[in-house]
Amino acid sequence: MAANPELETETSWTYETGFIKKLRxxxxxxxxxxxxxxSDYQQHNYISGEPSAQVxxxxxxxxxFELELSKSLSNGLSGYLNYSWKNWSHDDHPFDSKGTHYFMENQPQNTVKTxxxxxLWKGGRVSLNAKYIDERQSKQDQILGDVITxxxxxxxxxxxxxxxFTLKGYVNNLTDQDYELRAGYPMPxxxxxxxSEFTF
Incomplete structure (x- = not known):
């Protein structure tokens, strides 16, 4: 598929820093x-009732940013608590309207994992994990509710x-939560x- 010559090529620079500190x-x-x-993010504005979009x-x-505490508790038991926050901004554009939706609006601003x-024995492990996802704004101007899985x-x-050779068994969404990460696409x-996986 040929690219639209009237659109600039999207480019990006990412900067990241962090540290790990051993505590008591x-x-x-x-x-x-x-x-x-x-730079030059390609935004698609879909027009209601029309088969085309403004690009x-x-x-x-x-x-x-992301913060995490992890701790060895006792006799092979360990735990962690993680919090992440994200946000975004964009330049104004004359094509923006009240109905304009950016993909970034679909991303949770606050996420908590624990x-x-x-x-159990050498080479054997069981795990229990939970995740909280903040509410988000969907493309249809609908609020996607927060959820804990x-x-x-x-x-x-x-x-x-x-x-x-590692053999893994899992059960995800144990409490059978009804939620969507993107509007119109229910999660299992x-x-x-x-x-299973092999590591060489």
Whole structure:
């Protein structure tokens, strides 16, 4: 497919910094911040009732930070708590209207993750993880509600000479939450599976 010669090529620069600090009582603190400068972002404005869209270039900025505490608790048990915040801004454009929707509006501004991992035996581990996603603005000017999802899993790693074979079982969305990450696309309910991987 040929590119539209009237549109500029989208380019971006990403800057990220962070650090990890060991605290007392087997606790680690990690922090990171990022800034993304996108030039000539190709924005698509879909017009209600029309098969076409307005497409134009606009400059966009994305930025945010992430904080995490992790701790070894006792006898193979460890846990973590993670918080991330993101935001964005853009230049004004004459094609923007009340109905203009940017993809970035579909991203949660606040996300919280927490989890516990327990080592059952050498090479074996079970995990319990939960995630909170903030409400978001959808393309249809609809608010996508906030949600908390819970996942559980277990895995064992077999050491085979110079190769590691890991077998994992999982159940995602354990509480069968009804939610959407993007408007019109429901996420799966309770989902279980088994997967394996080789590491050389």
């Amino acid at each position: 009582f087997d606790t680690k603190f990690r922090a990171a911040a990022y800034y993304m400068d996108i 134009y270039n606009i400059d966009v900025e994305l930025y945010g 989890g516990l991992h327990y080592r 819970v996942d559980i899993g277990a895995q064992h790693t077999f050491h085979l000479g110079y190769t590691d 309910g309770i989902t279980a599976g088994i997967r």
